[in-house]
Amino acid sequence: MKVPVLPFERFLLHDEIVSYLKKLAAAAPELVEYASVGTSRDGREIPMVTITNKATGADQDKPAFLIFGNVHADELSGSQVALYNAWQLVKDHKDGGILDKVAFYIVPRTNPDGAEFSLTATGVIRSAVHYENEPLPNSITQADIDGNGMLLQMRVPNPNGRYAKHPKDDRLMTVRTDKTPGPYYDVFPEGLINNWDGSLELTLDGRHVDWNRNWTYDWRPEPQQWGAGDYPLSEPEIRQLVDFMTAHRNIFQVLSYHTGGRRILRAPSSGSDADVPHADLKQYKELANEMGEIFNFPVVPVYQYRNVGDPDLNLRGHFHNFGYFHQGWYAFEVELGQMCDEAEMYFGFDKTYKDFQMEVGWDDKYCHVLAWQDKNPDMPKAFVPWKKFNHPQLGPIEIGGPCPKVLRNHPMKRLKTISANSQKAVLKLAERHPEVTVSGLEVAAVGGGVYRIRGEVANTGVFSTGITSVGKGLNKFIKPRAELHLAKGVTLLSRRNCVQMGHLDSMDNWGSAVPLEWFVSVPEKVKTLGELKIIAGTGGTKTYKLRRK
Numbered sequence: 001m002k003v004p005v006l007p008f009e010r011f012l013l014h015d016e017i018v019s020y021l022k023k024l025a026a027a028a029p030e031l032v033e034y035a036s037v038g039t040s041r042d043g044r045e046i047p048m049v050t051i052t053n054k055a056t057g058a059d060q061d062k063p064a065f066l067i068f069g070n071v072h073a074d075e076l077s078g079s080q081v082a083l084y085n086a087w088q089l090v091k092d093h094k095d096g097g098i099l100d101k102v103a104f105y106i107v108p109r110t111n112p113d114g115a116e117f118s119l120t121a122t123g124v125i126r127s128a129v130h131y132e133n134e135p136l137p138n139s140i141t142q143a144d145i146d147g148n149g150m151l152l153q154m155r156v157p158n159p160n161g162r163y164a165k166h167p168k169d170d171r172l173m174t175v176r177t178d179k180t181p182g183p184y185y186d187v188f189p190e191g192l193i194n195n196w197d198g199s200l201e202l203t204l205d206g207r208h209v210d211w212n213r214n215w216t217y218d219w220r221p222e223p224q225q226w227g228a229g230d231y232p233l234s235e236p237e238i239r240q241l242v243d244f245m246t247a248h249r250n251i252f253q254v255l256s257y258h259t260g261g262r263r264i265l266r267a268p269s270s271g272s273d274a275d276v277p278h279a280d281l282k283q284y285k286e287l288a289n290e291m292g293e294i295f296n297f298p299v300v301p302v303y304q305y306r307n308v309g310d311p312d313l314n315l316r317g318h319f320h321n322f323g324y325f326h327q328g329w330y331a332f333e334v335e336l337g338q339m340c341d342e343a344e345m346y347f348g349f350d351k352t353y354k355d356f357q358m359e360v361g362w363d364d365k366y367c368h369v370l371a372w373q374d375k376n377p378d379m380p381k382a383f384v385p386w387k388k389f390n391h392p393q394l395g396p397i398e399i400g401g402p403c404p405k406v407l408r409n410h411p412m413k414r415l416k417t418i419s420a421n422s423q424k425a426v427l428k429l430a431e432r433h434p435e436v437t438v439s440g441l442e443v444a445a446v447g448g449g450v451y452r453i454r455g456e457v458a459n460t461g462v463f464s465t466g467i468t469s470v471g472k473g474l475n476k477f478i479k480p481r482a483e484l485h486l487a488k489g490v491t492l493l494s495r496r497n498c499v500q501m502g503h504l505d506s507m508d509n510w511g512s513a514v515p516l517e518w519f520v521s522v523p524e525k526v527k528t529l530g531e532l533k534i535i536a537g538t539g540g541t542k543t544y545k546l547r548r549k
Contacts, residue, residue, distance in 0.1 A: 001028050006087040008412055011076040011405075013119055014112045018047050020083065021108075028090050030054055031099060037107055038240030041128070044112040046237060048244075051089050052103035059103035061541035063433035063461075064250045067426065068107040068241065069257035071211050071319075073114025073125045077336045077409045077418075078257030082108035084419035085426055101540075102430050105248065110237055111211065118405045123151030124189045126227060128235065129206035135194035139205040142191040146389050146399050153401035155185040155386065156394050158200055163187050168367045171383055173401070187401070193393050211238050212258075213315065215322035218270060225316040232317060245327065249478050252433050252467055252538040253330065254323055255426065259408050260305070260335035262297045264288050267331060269302040269318035276324070277469045284330050287429065291332065294425045295418070302333075328471020334425070336418055339382050339407045340365060343372035366402075378413075382406040435461035436480055436504060436539030439513070443529060443548050450493065451522050451548055456513040457482060457534060459504035464511070465539040466503035478537030480504050482516055486530040491521040504539065522548065 004023040012020065025034040031053060036045040052059045067085055069078025086106045093099050109115055114127055123142045135141060142151050155163070155173065161184035166172035173187055174180070186200045194205060210227025219225070219232040233239040245251060266288045268275050276284065285299075292299040302320050303312045323331025370383055386400035410418060441455035457480065459465060465480055466472030484497040495518060505511030522529055529546040536542075 003027055003087065003091045006083055008080075008416060010412060011080060011119060011409070012083075014044055014109065014116050017079065017083065017109055018045065021047050021049050021086070024086060024090060025049060028093075031090055031093060032086075033059075037110075037244050038237065040111075040113045040237055042113045044116070046107060046110060046112060046240065048105060048107045049086050050103060050105055051086060051099065053093065053097075053099040056100040057540075059105075060248065060250055062101060062103045062250065063252045063435070063538050063540055064103040064105055064248060065426070065430050065433075066105045066107075066245065066248075066251050066254045067257075068110050068254075070109045070111050070115050071238075071256065072127055072258065072408075073111055074118035074122075074405045074408045075257075075259040076115060076118065076405060077259045077338075077415055079108045079115065080412075080415055081257050081334075081336060081419045081422050082106055084416075085423055088423045098427060098430050101435065102433055103250070104430075105244075105251070107241065110241060121149075121151045122403050122405050124204065124404065126208050127211035128209045130209060131206045135205045136203065137195040138197060138199065138201060139194045139203050140189055140191040141194060141205045142189050145190060145192065145391065146387070148399075150384065150403065151190050152384055152399055152403065154188050154190050154389075154391065154394070155398050155401070156188065156200065156391075157396070158184055158186045160184070161186045161200075166367060169370055171370060171385065171400075172366055190399055196393055209235060211235050212319055213317040214238050215317050215319050215326075216242075217317070217321040217326045219317035228317055249476065249537050250540070251329070252463060253429050254327075254332070255429065256319060256331075256333045257422075258333055258335050259338050259410070262295070262337040262341050263305060263335040264292045264295065264297050264299040265302050265305060265320065265333040265335060266299070267301065267320040267324035269321040270314035270316060271303065272312070273301060280324075280330075280468045280470065283468075287330055287432070288332065290428055291334070291425045294428065295334065295421050297334075297337075305335075324468065325470060326474075328466065328468050328474045328476050330468060332429075334422065336410065336415075336422075338409055339411070340369055342379070342410060342414060343369040369407075379411045380406045432462040434459055434463045434465045434467075434504070434506070434536070434539040436465065436534055436536035437542065438516075438532065438534060438544055441532070441544055441546075443546050445548065446519065449521055449524065450519055451529065452517065452519055453484070453529070453532070453546060454515065454517040455532070456515050457501060457504070458513040459506050459511050459536075459539055461539065462506055462508070463538070464503055464505045464509070465536055467538060472503050477503070478535060480534065480536035480539060483533040483535065484518055484530065485533060486520065487526055487528055489523045489526055490529050493519040493521055504536070 025032040033050045069082040163173045164180045166174040213227045214229040216232040288299040384400045386398040391397045438455045480501045482499040532544045
């Protein structure tokens with residue numbers, strides 16, 4: 001099996017991701033199946049691969065691990081790391097490996113439209129921009145007005161402007177104070193102004209939506225939660241991903257990749273740790289800390305993803321609360337880091353860094369980033385030099401400034417190490433799956449053509465089949481059951497052929513085996529009595545042939 005090499009020179013366009021995943025499936029059809037989670041607003045498919053050893057069972061008959069990335073448009077590293085996971089799983093497969101027992105569903109680019117915009121235009125976008133109405137007066141529609149293939153910033157001379165050149169590096173802008181020397185400017189996204197009245201009170205056209213505020217749990221409308229969307233799951237891409245999650249009740253673990261300051265994030269997204277039952281919180285912390293050690297990243301709950309000294313966050317409609325409280329998973333997001341981290345200017349959820357709003361407010365950290373860029377000429381350029389341009393409406397201005405897709409991601413040269421760490425973390429988490437098995441299965445003659453079938457069912461894996469204490473109470477996970485399917489002519493003499501067992505805890509975590517026993521009447525010529533099928537969702541589905549001696 002010759003596995004196609006994963007390109008690591010640059011971030012891939014949508015068609016290139018689709019092409020690579022299809023090549024991966026063609027190279028290893030016994031392991032990989034290409035599909036689509038759905039279709040984006042602009043008609044692009046949301047690509048996905050299912051990876052498992054088909055010789056040891058179908059994907060839906062195994063515990064499954066879901067990985068998805070690139071929910072936010074310019075967080076392109078998430079796509080690359082998810083692709084790396086897929087490539088490495090196939091490349092490293094051997095008999096007896098993780099793919100024999102676990103299926104992986106990998107959606108590298110959840111947001112193909114936004115990512116394509118970020119890659120080809122580099123403009124200001126969080127997840128999506130909705131243009132449902134006529135543009136408001138004095139609103140800017142992003143456009144590449146200077147024809148350089150990028151959407152950057154415009155700095156417009158204005159004696160009353162809110163910004164000035166940074167005193168430490170005049171390539172950057174800083175918020176003006178009463179002590180800041182001129183000249184002064186206003187700074188806007190590059191573009192053209194709709195229904196302009198001649199003033200510089202300008203806003204960005206369209207309504208920006210943050211898909212990580214569009215999940216179902218604790219959703220709040222704007223202005224209570226910026227970027228929330230019209231209603232929970234109003235964004236078709238997120239809704240289709242949730243439909244996939246709901247249809248695949250064998251999923252026991254979910255991991256999402258983002259590119260904020262280096263962190264391992266866990267639930268809750270609002271409130272406090274007191275909202276998570278003690279047993280779950282202990283397990284959640286243990287798993288998160290294991291990941292943190294692999295990545296060498298700090299571990300925090302989402303509500304503490306903030307600057308030291310700032311109040312706790314309350315992110316509504318966020319993935320973590322959805323994943324834990326509505327789905328019952330120990331859900332994780334890995335904030336992979338970005339250019340600031342490369343320049344050793346670490347930050348968490350930095351409230352001064354609002355790169356998706358009109359205000360720039362560059363502080364000293366970006367001077368360090370720019371200095372680091374100057375010392376590392378082989379790294380991608382996070383800042384584009386300002387150039388004079390005659391704007392058709394504003395007149396003489398300058399265009400340049402930060403490039404979001406570069407600032408919001410690691411350089412590709414550095415991303416390989418992070419991707420390798422992500423693979424170690426994925427494999428570590430994947431080992432913690434439930435596994436329901438039958439032991440001591442026997443078919444014994446009682447006499448007079450009557451046989452007794454018995455055995456014990458137990459969860460020999462790590463997690464409960466309900467995963468969390470919250471999950472056990474939801475109607476999300478399949479409660480294990482035993483089904484006796486008898487051959488023609490074999491008659492059931494005792495109890496029903498289907499036994500509901502309820503969720504099974506791990507044998508290492510106070511779980512116990514469930515005894516099974518049936519009596520059947522078997523004609524003399526029948527050698528195979530039928531089969532015993534254990535259906536356990538996250539614990540897998542297994543079938544055992546029943547033969548008399």
